[in-house]
Structure formats: structure tokens, C-alpha cells
Amino acid sequence: xxxxxxxxxxxxxxxxxxxxxxxxxxxxxxxxxxxxxxxxxxxxxxxxxxxxxxxxxxxxxxxxxxxxxxxxxxxxxxxxxxxxxxxxxxxxxxxxxxxxxxxxxxxxxxxxxxxxxxxxxxxxxxxxxxxxxxxxxxxxxxxxxxxxxxxxxxxxxxxxxxxxxxxxxxxxxxxxxxxxxxxxxxxxxx
Amino acid sequence: xxxxxxxxxxxxxxxxxxxxxxxxxxxxxxxxxxxxxxxxxxxxxxxxxxxxxxxxxxxxxxxxxxxxxxxxxxxxxxxxxxxxxxxxxxxxxxxxxxxxxxxxxxxxxxxxxxxxxxxxxxxxxxxxxxxxxxxxxxxxxxxxxxxxxxxxxxxxxxxxxxxxxxxxxxxxxxxxxxxxxxxxxxxxxx
DNA sequence: ATTCCAATCTGGACACTGTCAAGCTGGTGG
DNA sequence: CCACCAGCTTGACAGTGTCCAGATTGGAAT
Numbered sequence: 001x002x003x004x005x006x007x008x009x010x011x012x013x014x015x016x017x018x019x020x021x022x023x024x025x026x027x028x029x030x031x032x033x034x035x036x037x038x039x040x041x042x043x044x045x046x047x048x049x050x051x052x053x054x055x056x057x058x059x060x061x062x063x064x065x066x067x068x069x070x071x072x073x074x075x076x077x078x079x080x081x082x083x084x085x086x087x088x089x090x091x092x093x094x095x096x097x098x099x100x101x102x103x104x105x106x107x108x109x110x111x112x113x114x115x116x117x118x119x120x121x122x123x124x125x126x127x128x129x130x131x132x133x134x135x136x137x138x139x140x141x142x143x144x145x146x147x148x149x150x151x152x153x154x155x156x157x158x159x160x161x162x163x164x165x166x167x168x169x170x171x172x173x174x175x176x177x178x179x180x181x182x183x184x185x186x187x188x189x190x
Numbered sequence: 191x192x193x194x195x196x197x198x199x200x201x202x203x204x205x206x207x208x209x210x211x212x213x214x215x216x217x218x219x220x221x222x223x224x225x226x227x228x229x230x231x232x233x234x235x236x237x238x239x240x241x242x243x244x245x246x247x248x249x250x251x252x253x254x255x256x257x258x259x260x261x262x263x264x265x266x267x268x269x270x271x272x273x274x275x276x277x278x279x280x281x282x283x284x285x286x287x288x289x290x291x292x293x294x295x296x297x298x299x300x301x302x303x304x305x306x307x308x309x310x311x312x313x314x315x316x317x318x319x320x321x322x323x324x325x326x327x328x329x330x331x332x333x334x335x336x337x338x339x340x341x342x343x344x345x346x347x348x349x350x351x352x353x354x355x356x357x358x359x360x361x362x363x364x365x366x367x368x369x370x371x372x373x374x375x376x377x378x379x380x
Numbered sequence: 381a382t383t384c385c386a387a388t389c390t391g392g393a394c395a396c397t398g399t400c401a402a403g404c405t406g407g408t409g410g
Numbered sequence: 411c412c413a414c415c416a417g418c419t420t421g422a423c424a425g426t427g428t429c430c431a432g433a434t435t436g437g438a439a440t
Contacts, residue, residue, distance in 0.1 A: 149364070225398065
């Protein structure tokens with residue numbers, strides 16, 4: 001039967017539920033996504049999700065992990081495609097900010113403390129966070145930013161710009177321009 | 191009657207409800223605060239709040255405005271107490287980050303897009319946001335940061351550091367240290 | 381091939397929530 | 411003295427997360 005959609009046994013309901021929820025995440029914040037609505041979208045009873053996720057929070061965690069993997073991918077390929085270290089750092093930051101603005105609800109889900117407390121993250125989430133921070137650290141070091149607080153500051157910079165732009169406090173273009181001028185000031189020699 | 195707490199007519203229920211809700215905000219995120227719970231805490235029926243706030247969102251907006259006013263106060267008095275422009279900028283940023291970490295739920299409420307879309311903010315919220323941005327702009331300019339994207343970048347920096355520290359991705363001390371080294375790099379002459 | 385099992389899905393139930401509609405209360409202006 | 415009306419209350423409805431007990435299935439062991 002493999003993955004036929006209907007019938008008593010679904011094939012891969014977990015995946016289907018996540019897919020449906022991810023689609024909802026494009027249009028509404030995670031807080032407004034109801035488990036029952038996701039179940040409805042997947043054509044199963046309101047209780048079927050409980051056989052694949054412990055909680056509503058379980059589903060949310062899965063969404064956060066998917067989104068984080070997505071974000072990490074974009075940042076990585078952006079830095080990889082850049083010609084020099086400085087451009088790589090700029091491209092990574094741009095990708096980060098752009099993701100926050102273009103997928104605001106997914107971005108929020110990733111960093112929602114009620115979804116994933118960094119003190120005890122999911123087994124899937126922890127390495128993703130580390131990888132993101134690692135990618136940033138590598139790019140920062142290659143560009144010449146080697147002081148202790150530099151990578152945290154850079155993370156904070158792009159995170160804040162992305163968050164505020166996503167919330168509508170200024171434009172994506174403004175955020176990108178601000179990141180650019182900030183990099184100009186931060187990097188040692190022009 | 192004035193402000194006696196019980197009885198059919200309450201005196202200033204709106205205030206009492208906001209106070210109760212603010213207390214709850216110290217312990218739990220805004221999303222988990224239920225209107226009925228607030229009503230219970232104020233010893234009124236579950237429907238009394240509707241005579242003072244249009245919605246659940248109405249209460250949330252009031253909380254956000256209060257919190258924003260609080261945040262603005264702290265940033266302002268921090269910058270005002272500093273000896274020189276550079277110290278003022280640093281103190282303002284520190285106050286901002288500290289508020290995010292010490293009152294994470296209030297801070298989140300302020301910037302929650304579902305509570306207050308910056309495109310059409312509350313009549314009370316709009317001037318507060320402008321004032322905060324203005325305070326930052328003044329401090330930045332006085333410290334010598336006069337390029338177009340500078341104030342947005344500074345806002346993004348402290349906002350991101352505060353948010354990430356509040357979410358537990360690093361310590362408050364790490365955030366403050368990062369802000370400090372970033373300022374060192376950003377400011378023209380040492 | 382038949383039987384059985386464990387995973388999967390279903391329906392019903394409970395407490396809780398936001399919100400609407402209507403009724404009670406008690407101080408204030410006529 | 412009375413009628414009014416803002417402030418508060420009770421009641422009801424739909425929607426939600428979650429627990430429970432039953433129904434259904436595909437595949438494994440015999």
C-alpha cells in the first residue's frame with residue numbers, strides 16, 4: 001500500500017501532519033495552529049496525531065526542527081557561494097535576516113522558548129543550533145573577527161534585525177542596509 | 191465607595207485587571223494568560239473584563255503598552271545618568287538587554303506582532319515606539335554614529351542580544367559582553 | 381492459510397477557553 | 411420617589427487539548 005492517502009492505516013501520517021502544519025505555519029503563527037485543524041487538514045480524526053506526537057508541543061517541536069534545518073541550509077549555502085570571507089559573512093547574515101522576514105512564523109517557532117528551551121533542547125534541535133552558531137563562528141573568524149564576544153554580537157545583530165523587520169518595525173531593505181553598514185564598521189580594514 | 195475592592199461596583203476594574211495580568215506576565219508568557227484567569231485573580235466574573243477591554247487582545251495591548259513605557263523609562267534614565275555620550279549609548283543598550291532578560295514575557299508582549307502590528311499601532315503605543323527609537327537615535331548620533339543604517343543596526347543589535355539571552359541561548363553576561371565589544375568595534379576612535 | 385497481536389485510527393467525554401446574549405444591582409439625575 | 415444606565419453577573423455555545431475505551435488493520439508466528 002505504501003503511501004496511499006486514505007484508509008485506516010495511513011502510511012506516513014507523521015510526515016503528512018508535519019507537512020500540513022508547515023503549510024499552516026506559512027499563513028499563521030504557531031500559537032494559532034490547533035492540533036485538530038492539522039488533523040482535519042490531513043483527513044484524520046482529531047485524535048490521530050497523538051499516535052505520532054506526544055503533545056501539541058511535540059508537533060510544534062517537529063516544526064521548529066524542520067524550520068531550523070531549513071534556516072541552517074540557507075545560511076550555509078549562502079556563505080559557501082561567496083567569493084571571499086567578508087562576502088561570506090555578509091551573505092550569511094543576509095540569508096538569516098531574509099529567512100526571518102520571509103518565513104516569520106517558522107522563524108518564531110525556532111526560537112520560541114516555550115517550544116524548545118535551549119537548556120534542554122530536542123536531540124534533533126541541539127546539533128542544529130550548534131551548527132548554526134558554528135557556521136557563524138567560522139565565517140566571523142575568517143573575516144577577522146576573533147574577539148570573544150564577536151560571534152555572539154553578530155548573531156544578535158542579524159537576529160534582532162530579522163526579528164524587528166519581520167515584526168514590521170522597518171523594511172527588509174532597511175534591515176539589510178543596516179547589516180551592511182554595521183559590517184563596514186565592524187570589520188577591521190576596509 | 192472610591193476604590194473599595196469588593197461589591198458590585200468595583201471602582202477601577204480596568205486598572206485592577208491590568209495589575210493582575212501584569213503579575214501573571216511575570217511568571218508566564220502572554221499566550222498562556224487567559225482572560226478568565228485574570229478575572230478570577232481580580233475576583234470578578236469571567237465576563238467583567240469585556241466591559242473594559244474589547245477583546246482578550248485588548249488586554250494584551252494594554253499590557254504591551256505598559257511594558258513598553260516601562261522599558262522606555264529604564265533606557266531613558268540609564269542614558270541620562272551616563273557621564274559621556276559613549277557611556278550613554280552603552281548604558282542604554284545594557285538597560286534594553288537587561289529588561290529583555292529580566293522581564294522576558296513583558297518584552298515579548300511589546301514586540302508580539304499579533305498584539306500590536308507596527309503598521310497600525312495603538313494610539314498609546316506608537317509614540318512610545320517613536321520615543322524609544324528617538325532616544326536610541328540621539329544617543330547614537332551623540333556618540334558619533336551618523337550613517338543612515340546605524341540606529342537600525344544598534345536597535346537590532348541590542349534587540350537580538352536581549353531576545354536570544356532571554357530565550358536562553360547564552361547568558362545575560364555574555365550578551366552584555368558582546369554588546370560591549372561590538373560597541374568597541376563600532377565606535378570611531380577609542 | 382489461519383490466528384493473533386501491536387500499531388494505528390476512531391468516537392466519545394471532560395475541563396477549559398473566548399465570546400455573545402440576556403438579566404440583575406445600585407448609585408445618580410429627574 | 412422613580413426611572414435610568416453603567417457595571418457586573420449568570421448562562422450558553424463553539425472550539426480547543428487531552429484522556430479513555432473501542433474498532434480496524436497489516437503483518438508475523440504458527
